[in-house]
Amino acid sequence: MLNIVLFGAPGAGKGTQAVMLAEKHELVHLSTGDILRKELSSGTDLGKQAQQFMEKGEFVPDEVVIGMIRSQIEQNPNAKGFIFDGFPRTTAQAEALDKMLSEKTMAITSMIALEVENEELVNRLMKRGEVSGRADDQSLDVISNRIDVYHQKTKPLIGYYDAQGKYNPINGVGEIMEIFERLSQFVGQLKG
Numbered sequence: 001m002l003n004i005v006l007f008g009a010p011g012a013g014k015g016t017q018a019v020m021l022a023e024k025h026e027l028v029h030l031s032t033g034d035i036l037r038k039e040l041s042s043g044t045d046l047g048k049q050a051q052q053f054m055e056k057g058e059f060v061p062d063e064v065v066i067g068m069i070r071s072q073i074e075q076n077p078n079a080k081g082f083i084f085d086g087f088p089r090t091t092a093q094a095e096a097l098d099k100m101l102s103e104k105t106m107a108i109t110s111m112i113a114l115e116v117e118n119e120e121l122v123n124r125l126m127k128r129g130e131v132s133g134r135a136d137d138q139s140l141d142v143i144s145n146r147i148d149v150y151h152q153k154t155k156p157l158i159g160y161y162d163a164q165g166k167y168n169p170i171n172g173v174g175e176i177m178e179i180f181e182r183l184s185q186f187v188g189q190l191k192g
């Protein structure tokens with residue numbers, strides 16, 4: 001099994017690349033952001049709960065996203081592997097993920113970190129805000145807050161995965177297909 005954490009700041013390109021990697025390498029793509037946006041647009045209680053955090057660029061509580069991931073893993077018992085996108089984002093989430101995977105005799109194979117500088121992230125998110133309807137891409141304040149929260153709460157996960165020998169930085173700047181080739185080649189090597 002091949003279980004990948006696709007890591008990076010908001011705007012690093014995780015979603016775009018995860019969809020393509022999942023298709024090419026036959027992995028199940030799990031994006032907590034996508035799941036939450038779906039809940040929100042369907043008007044579920046979970047979506048309503050999450051909205052107040054998402055619109056400010058804050059994190060939805062750990063237990064909510066951990067529960068979502070657990071249920072997605074359980075709904076895909078025959079998966080050849082998973083690609084986690086936008087999860088884990090805190091140490092508590094990373095620990096919970098390791099624990100739930102090990103209970104199923106599974107493990108994270110590799111954490112691939114897409115590296116993009118702050119200024120480029122802001123530019124990309126502002127541009128995405130113009131073309132997509134994503135509420136949290138519409139305001140510079142919310143964008144800046146998401147990047148700040150990433151630096152405070154999510155970046156420490158580099159140390160968490162590095163300590164397990166699973167941290168692999170990849171240059172996330174360039175053309176989408178060029179970045180995809182870099183990632184895909186690396187994933188191919190992981191498959192052996």
Ligand code: AMP
Nearest residue numbers: 032033053054058059060065086087089
């Ligand atoms: P994303 O699409 O990954 O950028 O996520 C959009 C928003 O959903 C984030 O700004 C958070 O409010 C929320 N969210 C997504 N994934 C998580 C997570 N793993 N932990 C907490 N909040 C999350």
